[in-house]
Amino acid sequence: MRESRREVQRHYRYRAQIMLEVTDVHTYYGNIHALKGVSLLVGQGEIVTLIGSNGAGKTTTLRTIQGLLRPRQGTILYEGKPVDSLSTEAIVRLGISQSPEGRLIFPRMTVRENLEMGAFSRRDSLGIKSDTERVLNLFPRLRERINQKGGTLSGGEQQMLAIGRAMMARPRLLLLDEPSMGLAPMLVTQIFSIIRDINTQGTTILLVEQNARMALTVAHRGYVLQTGQIVLAGTATALQSNEMVRKAYLGEI
Amino acid sequence: MKRWQKIFLFLALAYSVLLLGPIAGLDIPRITRDVVSHPETLVQQLLIGLINGAIIAIIALGYTLVYGIIELINFAHGDLYMLGAFTSLTALGAFGVDGSATFQASILPIFLTLILATTICAGLNVLTERFAYRPLRNAPRLAPLISAIGVSFIFQNIGLFWGGLRAFLPVMGNNAAAPKDFPDLLPHINILKSLGIQSNINFTTKELIVLVAALALMVGLQLFVQYTRPGKAMRAVAQNRDAARIMGINVDQIIALTFLIGGGLAGTAGLLIGLYNNTIVFTMGFTAGLRAFTAAVLGGIGNIIGAMLGGVLIGLISALSDQYLSSRWTNAWIFAVLVVILVFRPGGLLGENVQEKV
Ligand SMILES: Nc1ncnc2c1ncn2[C@@H]1O[C@H](COP(=O)(O)OP(=O)(O)O)[C@@H](O)[C@H]1O
Ligand SMILES: [Mg+2]
Numbered sequence: 300m301r302e303s304r305r306e307v308q309r310h311y312r313y314r315a316q317i318m319l320e321v322t323d324v325h326t327y328y329g330n331i332h333a334l335k336g337v338s339l340l341v342g343q344g345e346i347v348t349l350i351g352s353n354g355a356g357k358t359t360t361l362r363t364i365q366g367l368l369r370p371r372q373g374t375i376l377y378e379g380k381p382v383d384s385l386s387t388e389a390i391v392r393l394g395i396s397q398s399p400e401g402r403l404i405f406p407r408m409t410v411r412e413n414l415e416m417g418a419f420s421r422r423d424s425l426g427i428k429s430d431t432e433r434v435l436n437l438f439p440r441l442r443e444r445i446n447q448k449g450g451t452l453s454g455g456e457q458q459m460l461a462i463g464r465a466m467m468a469r470p471r472l473l474l475l476d477e478p479s480m481g482l483a484p485m486l487v488t489q490i491f492s493i494i495r496d497i498n499t500q501g502t503t504i505l506l507v508e509q510n511a512r513m514a515l516t517v518a519h520r521g522y523v524l525q526t527g528q529i530v531l532a533g534t535a536t537a538l539q540s541n542e543m544v545r546k547a548y549l550g551e552i
Numbered sequence: 553m554k555r556w557q558k559i560f561l562f563l564a565l566a567y568s569v570l571l572l573g574p575i576a577g578l579d580i581p582r583i584t585r586d587v588v589s590h591p592e593t594l595v596q597q598l599l600i601g602l603i604n605g606a607i608i609a610i611i612a613l614g615y616t617l618v619y620g621i622i623e624l625i626n627f628a629h630g631d632l633y634m635l636g637a638f639t640s641l642t643a644l645g646a647f648g649v650d651g652s653a654t655f656q657a658s659i660l661p662i663f664l665t666l667i668l669a670t671t672i673c674a675g676l677n678v679l680t681e682r683f684a685y686r687p688l689r690n691a692p693r694l695a696p697l698i699s700a701i702g703v704s705f706i707f708q709n710i711g712l713f714w715g716g717l718r719a720f721l722p723v724m725g726n727n728a729a730a731p732k733d734f735p736d737l738l739p740h741i742n743i744l745k746s747l748g749i750q751s752n753i754n755f756t757t758k759e760l761i762v763l764v765a766a767l768a769l770m771v772g773l774q775l776f777v778q779y780t781r782p783g784k785a786m787r788a789v790a791q792n793r794d795a796a797r798i799m800g801i802n803v804d805q806i807i808a809l810t811f812l813i814g815g816g817l818a819g820t821a822g823l824l825i826g827l828y829n830n831t832i833v834f835t836m837g838f839t840a841g842l843r844a845f846t847a848a849v850l851g852g853i854g855n856i857i858g859a860m861l862g863g864v865l866i867g868l869i870s871a872l873s874d875q876y877l878s879s880r881w882t883n884a885w886i887f888a889v890l891v892v893i894l895v896f897r898p899g900g901l902l903g904e905n906v907q908e909k910v
Contacts (some may be wrong), residue, residue: 391800403795405788416788420800
């Protein structure tokens with residue numbers, strides 16, 4: 300996808316504005332070649348979405364960025380520095396946190412403790428306190444459930460908790476893996492509007508979604524991933540009107 | 553299980569116990585007579601059961617912590633406790649303390665021995681994890697289990713070899729496998745007497761010290777796990793390892809910490825049992841380990857309070873069975889209770905109630 304790459308780089312007039320630069324990343328599960336040269340850019344302040352069908356490699360991409368999987372080839376630059384050989388702890392400390400696929404809430408911890416674990420990489424108790432307030436203001440439902448065990452929350456509440464917990468690391472880049480999965484349509488709308496709020500408050504977001512329609516309405520730009528390769532890139536508007544996207548991911552035509 | 557099935561099962565079990573129980577010492581009229589005529593004996597046995605149970609509970613914590621975090625039954629854990637007792641005996645000898653020492657003179661050596669036994673067992677457990685279990689973390693479940701059995705054999709044989717080093721140990725028998733004398737250092741001041749209560753119950757400062765030490769460890773562990781940063785990280789890793797990594801928790805480090813704490817508890821328990829029972833033997837790890845593991849399962853493996861509860865329960869059952877049923881059948885009674893509890897609560901007393909599959 301050289302073309303789109305040049306196009307995107309034109310989009311950022313200054314390299315300093317590029318927050319995340321993934322170049323030609325190959326990731327394997329044993330012999331399974333899951334990412335076959337993924338390249339993507341995320342600019343400061345953007346919402347970038349990565350769409351693709353089940354098994355395309357979206358989750359693998361996020362896990363590779365966060366150091367949970369090691370790329371066998373390729374580089375990942377975050378704020379200009381290579382992070383592809385750092386531990387996840389170090390990457391979280393640098394400001395990349397994730398709300399993972401399936402939420403992965405700590406079921407026997409309270410909502411408050413779950414949020415605390417989100418701030419595990421930090422030591423500034425005052426900052427953690429104010430961020431807890433911020434998250435609870437963003438998700439009033441979590442405030443109502445603050446002393447309830449994570450495992451007793453509904454799916455939507457767990458999703459809010461997963462996003463809130465990721466926010467507790469005070470990330471500069473927030474990775475969201477399918478935040479709409481399994482939620483009722485009304486909740487999906489609500490979650491996406493909160494995602495937009497988080498972004499306008501200054502957090503850059505890389506959003507992975509199967510729900511391409513919703514993702515493209517909040518994102519600025521997007522990439523389409525197919526069997527481990529980026530097949531399409533562009534602004535959200537361009538992707539929304541792209542023939543292939545409309546056919547394969549928006550269920551039109 | 554449906555409610556009527558539970559009731560039916562309960563009746564069936566009660567019937568079998570009443571029918572077969574007398575073979576294993578369950579003679580209800582005799583027991584009733586004994587209890588009525590000598591109520592102090594009952595209190596005395598409950599006390600002994602409580603203390604032994606508290607020590608079993610401390611060992612059980614080692615099983616449950618490790619199981620909770622990596623789902624491994626660490627078969628070597630009981631033998632680590634045995635090595636803790638041997639370390640303690642050797643250390644006390646090295647500090648020049650023997651059976652004739654006064655308590656005042658042995659306070660400092662006991663304290664130093666405590667530190668030494670705790671540190672050595674903690675370190676040994678961390679090394680075991682590092683070299684025997686961690687390389688197998690992604691192997692099939694059976695592999696680390698077999699590795700743990702291997703480590704258990706190694707520890708037992710170290711204990712056997714150690715028992716042959718007569719220079720270090722006061723030996724009761726003639727061979728390496730014989731039980732070793734552990735100096736009786738804790739003071740025997742009868743607490744009830746000094747409080748002015750007339751009673752045949754023997755509750756001395758020795759029992760009190762062991763009991764308080766064991767309870768302090770349990771409370772301390774619970775506070776550590778609930779309220780400290782590393783304690784919370786341990787819980788996080790136990791509940792969802794993947795999520796814990798995503799939070800930026802160093803999972804390897806937390807697993808090592810878990811083994812460190814479990815090993816330290818085993819070492820302390822080794823010293824306590826030596827001071828309490830005044831005899832140690834290289835097979836004690838196997839027997840105690842079996843009971844402690846049963847305690848952990850009984851309470852709900854992975855659950856800290858459950859392990860404590862299970863330990864105390866098993867201590868009490870053993871003491872009562874030894875007195876009123878038949879000491880030969882004590883293990884059978886323990887497992888009978890285990891089976892009954894698992895039938896009705898498959899996850900153990902406080903464990904996650906396992907969802908039944910249709
Ligand atoms: N743990 C795993 N072991 C082996 N293969 C995996 C594993 N996780 C994912 N894969 C494979 O990698 C590919 C990409 O998966 P994933 O990143 O989960 O896709 P997506 O998130 O887009 O649905 C799929 O073919 C999947 O089968
Ligand atoms: Mg996925």
